[in-house]
Amino acid sequence: MSDGTIFLGLAQEPQLLHLALANRHGLVAGATGTGKTVTLQVMAESFSRAGVPVFCADVKGDLSGVGVAGGGHAGIEKRAARLGLEGFSYEAAPAVFWDLFGEQGHPARATVAEMGPLLLARLLELNDTQEGVLNIAFKIADEEGLLLLDLKDLQAMLQFLGERSSELTTLYGNVSRASIGAIQRRLLTLEQQGAAHFFGEPALDLDDLLLLTPDGRGAVNVLMAQRLMQAPRLYATFLLWLLSELFEELPEVGDQPKPKLVFFFDEAHLLFRDAPKPLVEKVEQVVRLIRSKGVGVYLVTQNPADIPPSVLGQLGNRVQHALRAFTPVEQRGVRAAAETFRPNPAFDTGEAITQLGVGEALVSVLEPGGVPSMVQRTLIAPPRSKLGPPDTAERERIRAASPLGERYTELVDRQSAYEMLTGRATTVPAEAEPHSPWGAGPAPRREEADPWGTGGRPSRAPSRRIGGGQRARPPAPRMEREKPAGGGWGGMVADILSGGSGRRQGVGEALTKSVVRSIGSQVGRSIARGILGSILKR
Incomplete structure (x- = not known):
């Protein structure tokens, strides 16, 4: 790495990936066992040393060795000597492990709302x-x-x-x-x-994927995806969500000397398998526009034919490992892959794809000005970190050294839709306090209120429970009946019969008084008519 470039390998001349063009995205393809994972590891290390954070998925378990320094590997040392890498030394990258299930790394969570209906x-x-x-x-x-x-x-x-x-x-x-x-x-x-482990809080903070070490190296974020690959649709959806979140949250930065983040999507064919058209269009939009956010996307898959043409056309930097061509379908795939490269008159690209050895690849990168370079048959550089997975002690050491500490360990379950909706179902609203419609403050209790009071409607006083399980009715309020103007014969007779007393009346007394009042009223009216008649006759 020098002058803003990353050394990928050696052909007739060194193959250099320009950091300023690394956000034009890329493709790493090849059949199983041809060296794709090692190439991914070399690129992740190189970006990290250049000060670019990386996010990648470890679907087989051997990419996590990037966090441990290599050593004692004769094949790697032989390749380094063949490539003329003077001063080659083993070195660990600053790795941070993530795991949707929280078993081998920090739990990586998202909320349902962030995931969205699509x-x-x-x-x-x-x-x-x-x-x-x-x-x-x-x-x-x-x-x-x-x-x-x-x-x-x-x-x-x-x-x-x-x-x-x-x-x-x-x-x-x-x-x-x-x-x-x-x-x-x-x-x-x-x-x-196991998706319940993924949905929840604290949700993944994108800033935690953009960490730099004190010496300026970018963090290599490794998603431990061995168990996750048993649910491939969840794996693809999570990575697509992460890519979409990066697109939505990161600010526009335009062209920069180097990317803010490089995103490797291993087993990328899972992203497009049985995907509806709106989803493919969403991926195409994100891949096309996220470049201006300073993010480079590198899809890793077995065959370029696994990627829709609309997305494949956005991938400028390409590393093509060997493909097998034993069947007519595979042969057509090889021809299609060869046609995506800028031809080199020195060899037949389609034939070379089937003849590449382990660790070899056809490389074409964007040159200054954005023009794809002529395809070159290249021996890929060796990794400086450990090939294969770390042992248990090494893995625990990496986890303990994480700068994020225990930030994501504890699940947070705050009040949300579940609590609010179940609360609605179980909570009975309290009865509102009675109040005066005239705004004079709360009305007195019914059994204490004057039923005529300030004009309110009289109401029957409720009975109150007393000791012994009995019910007692409160005493009726004392009511003074106003005597009719002019003496009122009916009222006068009633008062005489009742003794003018306001004492409590029984049912018999009340009935007697009612009859007497009626009789008194009739007698009074007869007397009045007689007196008036005699006066008028005069």
Whole structure:
């Protein structure tokens, strides 16, 4: 590495990858056992020494040796001498291990909201109708202020949709309970595969992927993906989410002397297998535009034919290891791979691809000005770190030396959609305190209030529980009946009969007084008519 370049290997002349053009992306391809992983390891080490952080996935377990210094390997030393690498020495790269399941590295988590409905639909293999229901769930969660952080939040949200399906259908279209049930079953399967470890907080902070050591080397972030590869769709979805987050969060920087981050996507064919057209278009958009964010994307796969042409055309720096051509289909694949290179008149590219030995590759990189170099048959440089996985003691030492410490170890479960929705279901709202409609403050208790008071409607006083399980009714308020103006014969007779007393009345007394008042009123009216008649006759 010198003058802003990385040494990849030696052909007729050294093959150098220019750091200023490293964000034009790249491809590392070749059949199993031809040296792709070693090439990836060499490139990761070189970027790290140049001060560029790297993120890569270890799908077989041997790439994690990048964090341990190599040594005592005769083949590596022989290749270094053949390439004329004076002063070659073994060296460990500053590695940080990540693991979605938290077993071999820092837990790498994302929230359901960050993942979004498009990637989740891809992960759950939903059809168009089910994906539409999932989009409705995200929209309503956003409108209701319900945080979707982990799987149980999404499950609670879907249950909430099912309970309101008839209401929501008129607003958003058909919200079928059958579709909700299908999504719930897919979530259950995903949970059994271990995805519950992935969704949650603290979520991965992208700044933690951009670490530099005090001496200026970039961190090599290794995703331990051996177990993750048992769920290949989860693996592809996670890396695509990470790539999308980088695209969304990083600022525009334009062309820089070197990238801010280089992203290696191993087993890249998993990204596009059975992928719907919108998802492929999303990948193409990210790959095309993330260059201006200072991120270089390098896809690692067995055959370039695994990559859609729209994405393959964005990959400027290429390292092609040997391909096998035993069947007609494989032969067509070799011809297609050869046609992606700028031809070299010194040899037949298609023939050379089938004749490459282990550690050899066809290399074409972007030259200053962005023009692809002529393809060269190249002997790839040897790695300085350990070939193969580290032992247990070495792995634990790397984990203990991580600058992130225990930051991601403890799972955080704060209040989100699950807690809020289950709280709605179990909490009975308290009865509001009665208040005066005239704004004079809280009304007195009913049994103490004057039933006529300030004009309020009279109400029957409720009975109150007393000791011994009995019920007692509060004493009725004393009511003074106003005597009619002018003496009122009916009132006068009633008062005479009742003795003018306001004492408590029995049922008999009340009935007697009612009859007497009626009689008194009739007698009074007769007397009044007689007196008035005699006066008028005069």
